[in-house]
Amino acid sequence: SQKIEQNSEALNIQEGKTATLTCNYTNYSPAYLQWYRQDPGRGPVFLLLIRENEKEKRKERLKVTFDTTLKQSLFHITASQPADSATYLCALAGSQGNLIFGKGTKLSVKP
Amino acid sequence: KAGVTQTPRYLIKTRGQQVTLSCSPISGHRSVSWYQQTPGQGLQFLFEYFSETQRNKGNFPGRFSGRQFSNSRSEMNVSTLELGDSALYLCASSLEGRGARTEAFFGQGTRLTVV
Numbered sequence: 001s002q003k004i005e006q007n008s009e010a011l012n013i014q015e016g017k018t019a020t021l022t023c024n025y026t027n028y029s030p031a032y033l034q035w036y037r038q039d040p041g042r043g044p045v046f047l048l049l050i051r052e053n054e055k056e057k058r059k060e061r062l063k064v065t066f067d068t069t070l071k072q073s074l075f076h077i078t079a080s081q082p083a084d085s086a087t088y089l090c091a092l093a094g095s096q097g098n099l100i101f102g103k104g105t106k107l108s109v110k111p
Numbered sequence: 112k113a114g115v116t117q118t119p120r121y122l123i124k125t126r127g128q129q130v131t132l133s134c135s136p137i138s139g140h141r142s143v144s145w146y147q148q149t150p151g152q153g154l155q156f157l158f159e160y161f162s163e164t165q166r167n168k169g170n171f172p173g174r175f176s177g178r179q180f181s182n183s184r185s186e187m188n189v190s191t192l193e194l195g196d197s198a199l200y201l202c203a204s205s206l207e208g209r210g211a212r213t214e215a216f217f218g219q220g221t222r223l224t225v226v
Contacts, residue, residue: 041220
């Protein structure tokens with residue numbers, strides 16, 4: 001069956017360090033993969049979209065990689081700040097085309 | 112550009128009752144998807160509407176239903192509420208809604224508590 005796994009439920013890092021979050025999938029062949037940020041009690045907010053023919057994509061302090069051979073995407077936040085503390089979700093298209101989400105990784109950045 | 116608006120923000124209902132939640136998508140977006148979010152299961156897809164037609168449906172019982180109007184506004188209805196229906200219900204709008212090719216814009220959600 002199709003699965004999306006975000007390896008860590010929670011990740012704690014020190015301010016200024018790079019946070020690396022992992023998203024693995026099985027039994028999918030996604031053409032696109034997306035990352036979202038969600039703060040408590042609020043809806044997810046889109047961050048980045050990466051296509052299968054793109055190895056890497058950057059936006060300010062954010063970087064996403066997409067390895068279709070390993071079936072994995074990595075999401076990096078460089079020079080992390082306490083304001084980056086949130087839950088980060090990866091998403092890709094399910095068999096019917098709708099977005100399927102991983103359960104998320106809760107990132108805590110300590111000052 | 113106004114964002115996705117969901118009403119109401121909070122709702123408390125009793126078991127056995129029914130509830131209707133509303134979602135107004137971003138102007139010009141024809142796809143509206145609904146998700147249920149709980150701490151244990153994460154975001155689970157309920158259904159998607161595109162141009163007033165249900166295009167996709169997740170694995171939820173028939174008590175969960177929805178519709179979309181000609182102005183793209185959408186409603187979802189849950190009948191015969193159960194305690195396990197307590198969750199954050201999120202609506203997302205997008206231009207196409209298919210294949211993750213375009214980003215989805217989420218509303219703030221409706222927090223439903225069933226007592």
